Structures are given as C-alpha cells and as structure tokens.
Amino acid sequence: MIELDRVCKVFGAPAGAVRAVEQVSFRVEDGETVCLIGTSGSGKTTTLKMVNRLEEPTSGRILVDGRDVHTQDLIRLRRSLGYVIQKGGLFPHRTVAQNIGLLPRLEGWPADRIRVRVEELLELVSLPAERFAKRHPHELSGGQQQRVGVARALALDPSHILMDEPFGALDPLTRDNLQEEFLRLKSRVGKTILLVTHDLAEAFRLGDRVALMHEGRLVQIGTRVDFRLRPASPFVEEFLRSHLDGPGEALALDLLDPEARIVRPGQEPGPGGPLLFLDPEGVLEATAAGADQPRFENPPTLAASAQRAAALEFLLKTRLPALGVLDEQGRLLGAVTPKSALRGLQRT
Amino acid sequence: MRRLLFALLPAILAILMVWGLTPARAEEPRTLVVGSKQFTEGRLLSEILAQLLEARTDLRVVRRMDLGGSRVVFSALQAGEIDLYPEYTGTGLLEILGDPRSGGPEETLKAVREGFLRKYDLVWLEPLGFNNAFAMVVTGEKARELGLRTISDLKAHPGLRYGISLEFLERADGWNPLLEAYAFPREELTVRGLQHGLAYEALAAGHIDVTNAYTTDGKLERYGLVALEDDRGFFPPYHAVPVIRGEVLRAHPEVGRTLALLAGSLTDRRMQSLNYRVEERKESFEAVAADFLKGRGLVKESRPLTARARSGSFLQYLVDHPQQTWALVRQHLTLTGLAVLLACLVGIPLGIGITRWTPAAPPVLAAAGVIQTIPSLALLAFLIPVPGLGLGARTAVLALSLYAVLPILRNTWTGLRGVDAGVLEAARGMGMRPWQVLTMVELPLAVPTIMAGLRTSAVITVGMATLAAFIGAGGLGEPILTGLYLNDNVLILAGAVPAALLAVLVDLFLGRLEALLAPRGQD
Structure with missing residues (x-):
C-alpha cells in the first residue's frame, strides 16, 4: 500500500x-x-x-x-x-x-x-x-x-x-x-x-x-x-x-437515451418509449419499446462502465429495445437503446 | 576485451612513464653542471668551459645546454639547477640587475660583480676577453647604396624595414631604449619581431633591411653584413664571463683557478672565427672547443674530431643517427605521455566534479581556458623557479599537462552532460548508488567524447613538446632548436618531421583505442 x-x-x-x-x-x-x-x-x-x-x-x-x-x-x-x-x-x-x-x-x-x-x-x-x-x-x-x-x-x-x-x-x-x-x-x-x-x-x-x-x-x-x-x-x-x-471512448453511462422513461408500479406508461418497468423494490423487471409493445421480462442489464462496443454487441445479441444501465451500487441510471448506442458515431 | 583494456590502460601509461624517464640528475657531490644559453656562441663557450674542467679537475661535468634566453638560464642558476654558465657583463647589469647606468668595461664588470655577489651569491670570474656587443646590421650592398655608416644614418631612411629578434625587442638594453637614445621617430618605422636565427635569411632574401646582431657572430661574414657604428655609445659592453654559484666556488676553488686559465684568451676576431666554424663549416661544438683548447695548450690530447655532417637530406641525417633519433623520440613520447596522463588524472576527475557541483563549472572551465592562453615560453619561465621543478623534464611535463587539461576537462564535462536524462533518471530511480550510476552508466556513455578530448589533447601535446627543449628537457625539439640557431634546415627537419609523424601516429593509435573502448549499442 x-x-x-x-x-x-x-x-x-x-x-x-x-x-x-x-x-x-x-x-x-x-x-x-x-x-x-x-x-x-x-x-x-x-x-x-x-x-x-x-x-x-x-x-x-x-x-x-x-x-x-x-x-x-x-x-x-x-x-x-x-x-x-x-x-x-x-x-x-x-x-x-x-x-x-x-x-x-x-x-x-x-x-x-x-x-x-x-x-x-x-x-x-x-x-x-x-x-x-x-x-x-x-x-x-x-x-x-x-x-x-x-x-x-x-x-x-x-x-x-x-x-x-x-x-x-x-x-x-x-x-x-x-x-x-x-x-x-x-x-x-x-x-x-x-x-x-x-x-x-x-x-x-x-x-x-x-x-x-x-x-x-x-x-x-x-x-x-x-x-x-x-x-x-x-x-x-x-x-x-x-x-x-x-466517440470510441464513450461508455454505457455516456450513451443513455434521454427518451427512455422509467415506469414505477402503478404508473401509467403513457405514449412514447422505450420504457423501463420497475418492480416494487425498484429493481428492473421488464423493458418494452412502447406501451403497446411486447414486454421483455427480467431483462439483462449493462454496467455503467461498459464500453460502447460492448453495449452495441449486447443490444444486437439480445435484440432488446433498451438495456438498463446500472451504477456500481446497482441503481438504475437509465437505458441504452440501439439509437442512443450509435449516437455520435456518424459524425466521424 | 574492453574491460581488460580499461584495466590495462593505466598500466600501459605507467610503463611508458618509467621506460622513457630520463635518469634524474645524479646528486653526486663532485658533479658540476654547466649550462648554456640557446645560441651558438653561448653553447660553444660552455663547451669550452666544460672540456677544460673535465681535463683539469676531478669533477664530473654535466652539460645542460640550450636553456633558452638569459632569464631562463639565470633562473636555473639561481635555483641551483646549473652551477655555472657564461654570461655577458652588459646583460647582467641591465637585464638581470635592472641597473640602467652604462659605463666602460671595467666599471660594468665591477657593478655586476658587486650586485650579483650581494643579491644572489653568484660570482663573476675572469672575463674571457672578447666583447660581443649588440650591433645593428645591414647588408653591405644596402650600406653602399644608401651610404649607411652609423646607426644615426638609418634615420634618414624611414622606409627601411626592421626585423628585430624577439629577445632584443624586450630587453632592457634593447630595442625601445635604443629608439629613445637615438630619438627615432617610432611611428614611422616598420618593425616585425622574429626569431634571431631566421633574421639573416630574411635579410639576405630582402624581406627586411635591418636587424640586430652580435659583433662576434660568425654569420656576419657569410652573409656579407655590415655592423653600423654605435655613434651615440648606446650599447653597453658585453664581455663574456663565466658566472658561478658562490657555494660551488667555495666548495671547489679549483674551478675558479682552472677557468682563470681562459682569461683574455678569446679576442673578438678569434671568437668570430670559432663561431664561423660551427655555424658555417658545420663542425661540432665539441670539436671546435677541443681544437681551441689544444691550440692554447690548455688540454693535451684533443678528442677525435667529429665533423658534423654537411647538409644532406634530413632523412640521411635520421639514418646516420638512429640511436640519437630513437632516444629523442622516446623522450618526446615520454614527455607527451606523462603530460597527457597527468592531464587525465586532473582533467577527468575535475570534469566529473563540476558535473556533480555545477556552480563550479563556469569558473573551472574558464580557468582552464585562461591557462591555454598563456604563451608557452612564458609559462616555462614562470615554472622554472618553483621549488621542486627547475630545469628539465618535470617542468616540461607540468607545463605541457597544463595545456593538455582543457580538451580533456571540457570533453569530460560535455560527455557527462550529454548522457540522456531519461537514462540517468531510470538509473537513479531504480536504486543504483551514485557511484554506480557514474561508473556503470555515465562514464561508459561519455567514453567517446572523453576519448575525443584525449586525442585532441595528445596531438596538441606532441606538437607542444618540441618546446621542452628550451628548458633542457630533450625531445624532438632539440634538433629543431639547434637547427634554428645554426640556421641548419636539415636539423630542423630532423626534429620537425618525426614530431609531425608522431602526432599522426598518436592520433591513429588513440583512434583505434577509442574504437575498442567505445560502448557498443549506440547508433
């Protein structure tokens, strides 16, 4: 030490x-x-x-x-x-x-x-x-x-x-x-x-x-x-x-989709998406592209420090509309979506 | 291999040192050292004194010839490096005692006798007879053409070019007082200083019109020169007299009695002819001296006469004198080797020192630079009176090493400073001790630069070592000096060419050494 x-x-x-x-x-x-x-x-x-x-x-x-x-x-x-x-x-x-x-x-x-x-x-x-x-x-x-x-x-x-x-x-x-x-x-x-x-x-x-x-x-x-x-x-x-x-330096943390919304139990999801549904303990229980879209239960999540490449690969593999991003304490920070994961890349 | 060389280097140098060291003067009680100034007449007189003493006393006579000008020989006498040498009354009075009064021959002799005895415990013995006064000389042709008879006549011809010997320019009874005594318009004169031995050639070739000379000079005849009358009686009398240390005379009164046999035996004319035989007929000092002593009935059997070779090529000379040349080369190498070794022993540690403590660097480097600018002959003259130095190899080595220090010191400093900062930081940061950093990293990396300095230094020293002959330390300067005052190009070349070759060889050798010592792995 x-x-x-x-x-x-x-x-x-x-x-x-x-x-x-x-x-x-x-x-x-x-x-x-x-x-x-x-x-x-x-x-x-x-x-x-x-x-x-x-x-x-x-x-x-x-x-x-x-x-x-x-x-x-x-x-x-x-x-x-x-x-x-x-x-x-x-x-x-x-x-x-x-x-x-x-x-x-x-x-x-x-x-x-x-x-x-x-x-x-x-x-x-x-x-x-x-x-x-x-x-x-x-x-x-x-x-x-x-x-x-x-x-x-x-x-x-x-x-x-x-x-x-x-x-x-x-x-x-x-x-x-x-x-x-x-x-x-x-x-x-x-x-x-x-x-x-x-x-x-x-x-x-x-x-x-x-x-x-x-x-x-x-x-x-x-x-x-x-x-x-x-x-x-x-x-x-x-x-x-x-x-x-x-752009290659970005982490999952940097790629959160501002349009993604967190839906707590009992809340109305409303229009737009994608959506992240929490259970009563505040743990992510499902994701969906929108209120009238199919729900994916118990979805996998990304660490905040995951690199962009890893996030993209994961999105492609799982074909999920959004991946929850968790900080080191397991708190949900937001979601990476296919759209947000590609953000910034076109510029270069 | 390289490590072995590093280890052997000091050993090689040490062997060189012991091998070539001329045996120091044997301190036997019954030894008498005869010195001489560095010009034909002085050397010839000393040879006459030496042979007479050898023939008529039991003393072992050691010759220390060609010691340079009055100052150097006198310092040597004072320091006890030599016991006696012939000096001129006028020189003693004006040059050494610094007494400006001028008078007749008796008056002058009396003054120097009293002054030398009181101030230095040195005794002027009996005058040898002739008066070798200074004179201003021109070619007979020029004298006729311009109607020159006296020194005063020169004033009417301001266009004349003067070539004055370096010693005469500086003497208290020389050039400047002469100009004052004759009221010459100093600004209008064209004057250049030159080595006396070269003045006659310059005169004959028409490069100069007037020079200073001695009235007994054997060359006056050969070059058809005319001495101008000293119409204002400026030049003091210059009667040649053996000067001896009082201590030596008291211990060996027979020396005084023996030399008294020579009193008045040499007239102006006779001296001029003896000088002529050495300078123009190329007879050896020994032969001419022996011949003279035998002719006077002072020595019974004369030595076998060995006439000096008349001018051939210098190569012929070297071939004819292999042992002599080899001995001179050896002496020369020794002087150089010791001086460079000494310079390394001082320069490298000092160079290391000023990289450890940088505030000292500018003054130390400046001081080494200043030493470099001291004229070499002046430095030699300063060192002779220093106790423990005196005439000979020690002083020469010290003086040479003083000149050799700068390139070594500067390159050590530059080489060490040039070591990559990152490499040094890594060495220190990884936990090498300071001396380990120095010996394992800094010095090996600085070797090429230090060796380059050493090479420069060695080559300079080989050339400079020819000056050692001025103070009797031998080396290849000896034939050069003798050749200069005998006006003998063969002798000059016999010293100069081997010296130049030696410089080239030393450079080549050190270049090879450098290639072997340089660390590998550098681009």
Whole structure:
C-alpha cells in the first residue's frame, strides 16, 4: 500500500517559489492500480517521484506498506519500488539481458539465478529470450524497449511499481497493444501500481481508480463512473468532456437515451418509449419499446462502465429495445437503446 | 576485451612513464653542471668551459645546454639547477640587475660583480676577453647604396624595414631604449619581431633591411653584413664571463683557478672565427672547443674530431643517427605521455566534479581556458623557479599537462552532460548508488567524447613538446632548436618531421583505442 498524507512540494527559493504539489493525500491499496492524471504542470510526475524520493517532499508524509519512506535507506527503498519511465530509460550500452539483470547483479545474485530470472521476465513480457536477450536497446522497437523497461522494473519482484508515462512515446497501435498486455500482466503479477499518464482514456482503461490533479492539488479520485456521475467540480466535468471526446471512448453511462422513461408500479406508461418497468423494490423487471409493445421480462442489464462496443454487441445479441444501465451500487441510471448506442458515431 | 583494456590502460601509461624517464640528475657531490644559453656562441663557450674542467679537475661535468634566453638560464642558476654558465657583463647589469647606468668595461664588470655577489651569491670570474656587443646590421650592398655608416644614418631612411629578434625587442638594453637614445621617430618605422636565427635569411632574401646582431657572430661574414657604428655609445659592453654559484666556488676553488686559465684568451676576431666554424663549416661544438683548447695548450690530447655532417637530406641525417633519433623520440613520447596522463588524472576527475557541483563549472572551465592562453615560453619561465621543478623534464611535463587539461576537462564535462536524462533518471530511480550510476552508466556513455578530448589533447601535446627543449628537457625539439640557431634546415627537419609523424601516429593509435573502448549499442 502506498499512502500520501498531506504532501506538499515547493520548488525554488522562497522568493520565486513554485508550489508544485499542495496538500495531496490519497492511497493506493494493495493490488490496486491508481492512475495519476492531469495537465502538464499539474504536479502528477512530482507526486510520483516523491514516492521513490527522486524528489523530497517539502512537508507531509509518504508511507509504503506503513513505513515512512523518509526514514528508509534510500537505495533499499528504490529497489523495493519498481520504476518504469517513458521510453523505458534503458542503458544503451548494455544488452537487454544486462539491463534486466543489473539490479539482481548489484544485489549479488549468482549468475545462474540472474539468467533464469531474465528469461522468466522476458517470457512474461512476451519477448523470447533466445531472440532478444543479447540485443542492444537500439535494435528494439519502441514498444519492445518499453517491455524490457517493465521487465527490468520487475527484476527484484518488487511489490510496488511506479510508472511515469510508460506508454507516452509510443504510436497508438503499439500503445494499445501494450495497454492490453499491461492489463494481462497486472492480473498475473498482482502488484500495487501508481501510474502517471496524461491520457485520460489510458487512465480509465488501466486504473482501478483515477486521481485527477490540477495546479498541484488533487481534485478528485475515483472510478470512471464516479467521475461521470459525481464530478467534484465544474473543472472535472470540463476536463472529462475535453479529454474524452473520441466517440470510441464513450461508455454505457455516456450513451443513455434521454427518451427512455422509467415506469414505477402503478404508473401509467403513457405514449412514447422505450420504457423501463420497475418492480416494487425498484429493481428492473421488464423493458418494452412502447406501451403497446411486447414486454421483455427480467431483462439483462449493462454496467455503467461498459464500453460502447460492448453495449452495441449486447443490444444486437439480445435484440432488446433498451438495456438498463446500472451504477456500481446497482441503481438504475437509465437505458441504452440501439439509437442512443450509435449516437455520435456518424459524425466521424 | 574492453574491460581488460580499461584495466590495462593505466598500466600501459605507467610503463611508458618509467621506460622513457630520463635518469634524474645524479646528486653526486663532485658533479658540476654547466649550462648554456640557446645560441651558438653561448653553447660553444660552455663547451669550452666544460672540456677544460673535465681535463683539469676531478669533477664530473654535466652539460645542460640550450636553456633558452638569459632569464631562463639565470633562473636555473639561481635555483641551483646549473652551477655555472657564461654570461655577458652588459646583460647582467641591465637585464638581470635592472641597473640602467652604462659605463666602460671595467666599471660594468665591477657593478655586476658587486650586485650579483650581494643579491644572489653568484660570482663573476675572469672575463674571457672578447666583447660581443649588440650591433645593428645591414647588408653591405644596402650600406653602399644608401651610404649607411652609423646607426644615426638609418634615420634618414624611414622606409627601411626592421626585423628585430624577439629577445632584443624586450630587453632592457634593447630595442625601445635604443629608439629613445637615438630619438627615432617610432611611428614611422616598420618593425616585425622574429626569431634571431631566421633574421639573416630574411635579410639576405630582402624581406627586411635591418636587424640586430652580435659583433662576434660568425654569420656576419657569410652573409656579407655590415655592423653600423654605435655613434651615440648606446650599447653597453658585453664581455663574456663565466658566472658561478658562490657555494660551488667555495666548495671547489679549483674551478675558479682552472677557468682563470681562459682569461683574455678569446679576442673578438678569434671568437668570430670559432663561431664561423660551427655555424658555417658545420663542425661540432665539441670539436671546435677541443681544437681551441689544444691550440692554447690548455688540454693535451684533443678528442677525435667529429665533423658534423654537411647538409644532406634530413632523412640521411635520421639514418646516420638512429640511436640519437630513437632516444629523442622516446623522450618526446615520454614527455607527451606523462603530460597527457597527468592531464587525465586532473582533467577527468575535475570534469566529473563540476558535473556533480555545477556552480563550479563556469569558473573551472574558464580557468582552464585562461591557462591555454598563456604563451608557452612564458609559462616555462614562470615554472622554472618553483621549488621542486627547475630545469628539465618535470617542468616540461607540468607545463605541457597544463595545456593538455582543457580538451580533456571540457570533453569530460560535455560527455557527462550529454548522457540522456531519461537514462540517468531510470538509473537513479531504480536504486543504483551514485557511484554506480557514474561508473556503470555515465562514464561508459561519455567514453567517446572523453576519448575525443584525449586525442585532441595528445596531438596538441606532441606538437607542444618540441618546446621542452628550451628548458633542457630533450625531445624532438632539440634538433629543431639547434637547427634554428645554426640556421641548419636539415636539423630542423630532423626534429620537425618525426614530431609531425608522431602526432599522426598518436592520433591513429588513440583512434583505434577509442574504437575498442567505445560502448557498443549506440547508433
């Protein structure tokens, strides 16, 4: 677990001081991935670097597994925190195997054990050792370099990993692949991860939770649905709107059909539709395209965080006139209909 | 392979260092070191003194010849690096004591005797006889054409071009006081400074019209030059006298008695002819000196005469003197190697230091740059009086390394600063200790840049090391210097061509080394 407690960072002399990070407090729970997001200059990278003490906080405390990082041996602390940076930061004069095996070597591991570990890690990041171990970084593509960077960070099997814009410098296709791989890897290795990114879609995709920073302050931390349903401020709403404008980014939550109406027991449905019928407990019991249309009892529902593609696929498969969308607490938010699920796509 | 080379590099340099180090002056009590200025007459006189002392005393005589101008030789004498050398009364008075009064020969000798004894505990022995005064000379042709007889006559011809030796330009009894004494209209003169050895050629070729010379110069005859009369009696007397450290004379009074045998034995005419034999007939200093001593009945058997080879090609010279050339090359390489090694030992750590503590970088780099601008001869002259340095290899190595530091320092700084910031951050962030980051990441990545600096530095130093001969540290500068004042192109080439070749070879060798040391995996 990584815990930040009222952390502040001021750069420069008192006269021209820049308050880069102001009173930031949040936690990354064991096994959780939190993505730090914000515009440039928001203090997100500084916040990350204070965890492994590449920057020292001006005030406040940072705890890793309950221990104040400031009281720990700097080198031991850093080796217990995997660190991945943009473009991998590989040592150009060392081979892939040497890059990955460097920390184990510094830790005095025997050569055999290092070799086995390097092979294991290369396999984990899908780079066959026999083809890649002896290469130098400049003989690798950007995506391959980044995989090696991840493997290197995992060399000592740290329980925590810090990632600073790990996929930032890659082309969209490679980035998409690596994000996919990251999710697969995360489920296999079960690390506590703090990841900085400026790509909101990436943050929502990779993070269990997202922490949004602005001008040194933590504005909001939560899931995508939290951000969408309960934005902490107009800034958050605006930020989401301007950073998630691609039609492919939309979630079920964003695709609710305004014409869909919820009909409680005893209410008259009236004209128009589609309709969502609730039972006395407030649970969705049926949907229909209109009052005089056939009812579909006990219909399946969608999670608010379902992606547009999933929603469309589901609608096609079930051939329902509307799918209820539930938030994380199971409350009905509205309905996605074939019409609303396609909304916005024509524009592009 | 590369790691092995890294480990061996200091060892190779250390071997180079020990291998070529000329044996330091043996500190036997009964050793006498005779020095000389760096021009024909001074060197010849010293050779005469040395041979006489060898023949008539039990002392072991060590020769430290060709030590440059008065300042350098005098510093060496003061520092005890040499024990005696022949000096001129006028030079002693004006140049060293800084006493502007001028008078007759006796008066001047008395003044320098008193002054040197009181201020420096140095003793002027008996004058050798001749007066090698300064003179302004023109070609006989020009003298006839313009009717030039005295120095004052020059004033009537403002179009004349003056080529004045660099030493004379600066001397207290030299150019500027001369202009004042004769009230020359300074602004109208065309003056250029040049190396004295080159002035005669320039005069003969018609590039200049007037130069300064010495009245006993053997070349006056060869070039058909006319000395203009010093009609205002400006030039002080320059009688040659052996000057010896008081301490040495007290310990070895026989030295004084022996050298007194030479008193008054050399007339102006005789000196000029001895100079002529060395400079024009290409006889060796040793042979001419031995011949003279034998002729005076001061030495019984003369040494076998070894006439210097008359001008052939420099290649012939190198072939004829393989051991000598090889020894000079070795000395040269040693001086260079030690200087560059020293420069590395200072420059690389300093370069690393200023990347750790950047506020120090601008002043340190500026200081190294300023050292670069100090004229090399001036730097040598400054270093000679420093205790522990003196004449010879130590001073030369130190001076050379001071010049060699800048390229190494600057490239170390540039190389380290050029290491990718992301790579450094990754190294630190993943938990490498600062010295691990330095030795495993920064330095290996900076190797190509540092090696480039080292190469530049080594090539510069090979060239610069020819100046070591000025302070008796040997090397390929020796034949160049001797050749310059003997006006012997063969000798000059015999030093200059091997030096140039050496520079090319050193560059090639370091280039290969660089290719081996450079980290792989960089585009």
